[in-house]
Amino acid sequence: MFCKSLLKSGLLACKQESPSGLKCTASAFSPVCEGRYRTASTAVRDKLKTIDDLDGPSFLTSLYWFFGKGYFKVAHQMQIEHSKLYGPLWKSTYGPLVVINVASADMIEQVLRQEGRYPVRTDMPHWRRYRDLRQQAYGPLTEMGAEWLRIRSILNPRMLKPKHVSSYTNAINEVVTDFVKKLALLRATKGNGVLVHDVAGELYKFAFEGISSVLFETRLGCLNEVVPEETQKFIFSVGEMFRLSPIVVLFPKSVWPYMPFWKHFVSVWDHLFKVADDLVRKKMAQIDEDVKRGEPVDGEYLTHLLISKQMSLTEVLGSITELLLAGVDTTSNTISWALYHLAREPEIQERLHKEVVSVCPGEKVPSSEDLSKMPWLKAIIKETLRLYPVVPGNARVTAESEIVVGGYVFPKNTLFHLCHYAVSYDETIFPEPHTFLPQRWLREHKHPDHHPFGSVPFGFGIRACLGRRVAELEMYLILTLRHWLLTAFTVYHHELWPNAEVSAKFTDLSI
Known part of the structure; x- marks a missing residue:
């Protein structure tokens, strides 16, 4: 992070x-x-x-x-x-x-x-200092020791158990569909029918929308033709927080309040927590309305955290905010590199297309069960993560x-x-x-000296990446649904380089 x-x-x-x-x-x-x-x-x-x-x-x-x-x-x-x-x-x-x-x-x-029962990465002093300053609760990235383990034990099931993660498939499929429509719109209106500018930037918005749809159970409009001003400010605040974090941490804690960037660092965190707080309270009001009308409470991740009452409202807010921050770069960066290689190596892309079509013929929308029948798709993601660890x-x-x-x-x-x-x-x-x-990731091709710790992009053990399965689901679905809608179009050439404003060219499969 x-x-x-x-x-x-x-x-x-x-x-x-x-x-x-x-x-x-x-x-x-x-x-x-x-x-x-x-x-x-x-x-x-x-x-x-x-x-x-x-x-x-x-x-x-x-x-x-x-x-x-x-x-x-x-x-x-x-x-x-x-x-x-x-x-x-x-x-x-x-x-x-x-x-x-x-x-x-x-x-x-x-x-x-040998990492022990309470694995420690770093104490993230600048993130913790902000929480102490504003009396916000620590989350899964900032908490440590027994309290960290308690929080993780509450957050884990709905994020890591396959039966729960599969329930997010429909929500993410909707985001993927909107993303492909957004690319088609950009291609038609700003790219002379073939060019899409800043694909990496659009993927970042996709990842932001995807993780928000899971955590907050709502859409933020990141993929709208015109992104809402409040959402744009939210995205900007996340970027500023990541930009400022490595600067702040280079200085002693004692001088932070006197540094010119500290006030800005605090203000962007204030905005992140404000937006998260608004979304959480909106969900609470919706739950209260459902209960008053005698209707079943409908929802997944945030709803579960709120109605289970295993965590205080402040703890829910701290955890959900940190999970959101952890879930953006992982997905967008990996997909960017995967598309880069699919574009450069059409035979790999063609094999993926055939696999997807064989499992999901016609206009069938991929389900979590369908993904289990796509070993080539999963191998592409594993190889991308090997070459470009998050x-x-x-x-x-x-x-x-x-x-x-x-x-x-x-x-x-x-x-x-x-x-x-x-x-x-x-x-x-x-x-x-x-x-x-x-x-190299297919069972029949695995190297005899393959080591299970040779590539561990999501880590290991009880401190393994909490959002791993959701991130994988997003990556799988965007590549599969992309090919499904993209009887649409396919990449034939581009110069995609993650973290830079690059363009991609698309052409119809029928041409």
Whole structure:
């Protein structure tokens, strides 16, 4: 989330996590018992190396890499270069901050297998400071410890259980349909019949509308021909919050109130909470009306949170706002890259089209059951996420005890940076790592050395990305329904580059 820009500067990451239930890889230095790592015995610990034995760049060296060698904007590439210089485990120093970088699938697994009951990524001090200032509740991204676990246990079922997630299919299908209509309109009115400007920007609006339709059970109008002013301001506030977050966090807490950008940072958060509060109270009023009329209360995610009364209204507001923020970039960025490769490699796109049509012939709208019959579609998304992880790294703090990783013992409160980007390009796990090969994810084509922690775009364990299944559902449906409506049209060429204003050309299939 807020670490998106910090990730770019190579410091931290905190937006991902993923599937559990994977077999544990034992290490000669990491005894395993019933799938859980135990603290090494005193005799074994005496033979282990310590953090002082690790090599790595000094603070000045890191600054030189960032600004002298130009890696500040492509710090994910620096993961690969540093792993070549220092090996799969090294330390980086940023002033008083020491970060342990892990660029090996085996060692990443070792860290995550030892993360404890209450995994910690970072304390997100600037987000927490705002909540303290305005007496807002912490949510799943800002809360920690036992309270975090309590909140997650309430939020999880309706976001992660397939039977509940499948109930969001109709709402997301409606958003996808409107998105395709919006592209058709832009193509017809502003693109000479073929060109759609700023496709990445339109995908961002799609993702915003999609997650809002699930969380708030309402449409915000992001895909209208003219976006409502209040919605436009809401979208702008989200962007400003992400822009300002990495700036704020670079300064000591004590000086925040005196910095010129702090007031603006607080004001955009105020607007985000105001809009969220309005939507939550609107849903509460609707529920009250239904109850008064003796009608069944209809709704999914927000409705469930409100009527279950497992959380206070303030907690619902804090959690729903953070979930909204977490659900935009994941979807829009991944779809942008998927479309980029489908456009460049028409044979992959044609195979996807045939798969979709075989499962959903004619004008059949894809359902969640239909998606389970589309392995090529899912392989395309997995390969896209491998090449372009939502965030290139992930942070973990050993908050509960010391742990052993790769023959080194690390004390409590060690900060780890898990270099997912570097591991995703490890040719021993993924042959031809720079080539877009969805077939590598099909069972019959899997490489014998495939490692379950080679690509974990949504993380691992109990701190796995809460919005994973909803994000996947959005991505699957936009690619399938896009082809269904796009007997419509298909991409034949474009220059799509996420996070930039780019254009895409479309042509009718009948031509």
